[in-house]
Amino acid sequence: MKPVAEPQPGHAKPRPPGSGPRRLQLHPLLLMISAGMGLAAPPTRVEGNPSSPVRVVIYEDLQCSDCAAFRKMLDEKLLPRYGSKVAFEHRDFPLAKHSWA
Numbered sequence: 001m002k003p004v005a006e007p008q009p010g011h012a013k014p015r016p017p018g019s020g021p022r023r024l025q026l027h028p029l030l031l032m033i034s035a036g037m038g039l040a041a042p043p044t045r046v047e048g049n050p051s052s053p054v055r056v057v058i059y060e061d062l063q064c065s066d067c068a069a070f071r072k073m074l075d076e077k078l079l080p081r082y083g084s085k086v087a088f089e090h091r092d093f094p095l096a097k098h099s100w101a
Contacts, residue, residue: 045090047074048083056086059093063100 058074060067074088 047079047088047090048086050087052085052087054086055089057089057091059091061093061095061098063098064095 058070060071078086079088
C-alpha cells in the first residue's frame with residue numbers, strides 16, 4: 001500500500017482511487033479572467049426586440065450580393081412583421097474572396 005502524501009497548502013486533499021467523481025476546482029483568479037473575457041467581445045448589433053427569447057443570428061459579409069438581397073428583405077418584410085417579437089442579431093463574417101469585407 002502506497003503512503004498518501006499530505007496535502008500542500010492551497011491544494012486539494014488527494015482522493016483514494018475509486019472514491020467517486022472528482023470535482024473541478026478553479027482558482028478564483030481564473031474565474032475572474034474567464035468572466036471578464038465576455039466583456040472583451042465586440043458589441044453585438046441587434047435589431048428588433050433585444051429582450052426577445054427568440055433570436056435570429058445573421059452572419060454577413062459586406063461585399064456579398066446575397067447578403068445585400070437578404071438585407072433588403074429584412075428591411076422590407078421581416079422587421080416590419082416580426083420586429084416587435086424577434087431579436088435579429090448581426091455578426092460579421094467576412095469571406096476570404098472579398099478583399100474589402
